[in-house]
Amino acid sequence: MNAEKALVWFRRDLRDHDHAALSAALLEANAVYCAFVFDTDILDALPNKQDRRVHFIHASLLELDAALRARGGGLIVRHGRAQTEIPLLARQLGVAAVITNRDYEPAAKQRDMEVAEALRASGIAFHSLKDQAIFDRDEVLTQAGKPFSVFTPYKNAWLKRLTAGDYAAYPCQGQLAGSELAGVPSLAALGFAKTDLAALGIQPGMSGARTLWDEFRSGRIKRYAALRDFPAVKGVSYLSVHLRFGTISIRELVRTAWSDEAETWLSELIWRDFYFMILDRFPHVVGHAFKPEYDAIQWEDWPEGFAAWCAGRTGYPLVDAAMRQLRHSGWMHNRLRMVVASFLCKDLGIDWRLGEQYFAEQLNDFDLSANNGGWQWASSSGCDAQPYFRIFNPVTQSEKFDPEGKFIRRYVPELARVANKYIHAPWLMGRVEQEGLGVVIGRDYPGPIVDHAQAREKTLARYVVVKKGG
Secondary structure (H helix, E strand, O other): OOEEEEEEEEOOOOOOOOOHHHHHHHHHEEEEEEEEEEEHHHHOOOOOOOOHHHHHHHHHHHHHHHHHHOOOOOEEEEEEOHHHHHHHHHHHHOOOEEEEEOOOOHHHHHHHHHHHHHHHHOOOEEEEEOOOOOOOOOOOOOOOOOOOOOHHHHHHHHHHHOOHHHHOOOOOOOOOOOOOOOEOOOHHHHOOOOOOOOOOOOOOHHHHHHHHHHHHHHHHHHHHHHHOOOOOOOOOOOOHHHHHHOOOOHHHHHHHHHHOOOHHHHHHHHHHHHHHHHHHHOHHHOOOOOOHHHHHOOOOOOHHHHHHHHHOOOOOHHHHHHHHHHHHHOOOOHHHHHHHHHHHHHHOOOOHHHHHHHHHHHOOOOOHHHHHHHHHHHHOOOOOOOOOOOOOOHHHHHHHHOOOOHHHHHHOHHHOOOOHHHHOOHHHOOHHHHHHHOOOEOOOEOOOOOOHHHHHHHHHHHOHHHHHHO
């Protein structure tokens, strides 16, 4: 790709360093413009106009625009359908090529095909490059030349293929082309309002990612394996939203994890590639089980049960604390994502797709591939999922991963005075003790919405269709 002028289309890669598309443009073109589209196909479908993700993106774009202006350029931001705005802008700027980084979601792939076709009609090239994954497409295959469907052999093949070149940073030095079209519209102009990001301590942009990464890398990365499952402990990186919007490069994270021999942390990054690959190669997972026989399961039609789960009113303290954390902050600890997903599907018997959709609406770090993969894992319908007969016990999970109830007490304050002995199953307290603490079960805090042992038996019966199908 040799071009006099090129346009870099930013999407989920909101940084000006170690950026595949920007690097390629700077190496091949004499004048490089930069653009981002607030895509109305996405924004118009959002139910809440105070959406933390839109606010996060907007704040990150302001920082990116400042960084690009310091290099002579600036960010041209459009608001509309990308299929219309990118070809229009490319013609307006007179560029020979549009360069972007690949996305793996079915709707995004269809969008890119339409953009490429519109550009081609104007004699403009379209190039998409690998950036948000270490390996994609057919780079990691089974010995039979097919995509993997089980994580561990995929991980082994991934590690076997990995070289220093795979996580080397893309050079992005050089001046950019300025344009009078550059500028970031206000949130209000987009029809959105600011949110509570600052109150939650969420710092958007490259600077926010750098702060979190430096803190994790210098202190906790070596203890990640020991601390990662305990929600009351500061053990994880909290980088998920930054990875989602690309304010930090996956190559930098992998490079550090590899050099520091942080195997467990690296494994989590490989899971990310794995789920990208699954979504890319098996797009039927959007709306359907990866394993088709699991679509035969008859789920409960229980709106009240689903509402109680969403509100954190199930009577199981760890589940409720996790769901309230999600409603409060737009984030949930990974261990708890597994616990609440298992509870919805296998205690309440409710379709995993309803939980997947609720998470998609609530999570700041919502990513279709990881969200879908996680929910299908929990419901046993996905690739390399837990067996259908493995059902998390919400009480024992609570006892194991929040032994002193610190996390529970933070998000379920009505249980703050309950002793450790009962914090995981407060309904076991006697009535006199409940009265003394001012937390009467059924009045001040709900009793268990289901009996776990009975729910487990119902789930095993519900999954018989899968066993028969197998």
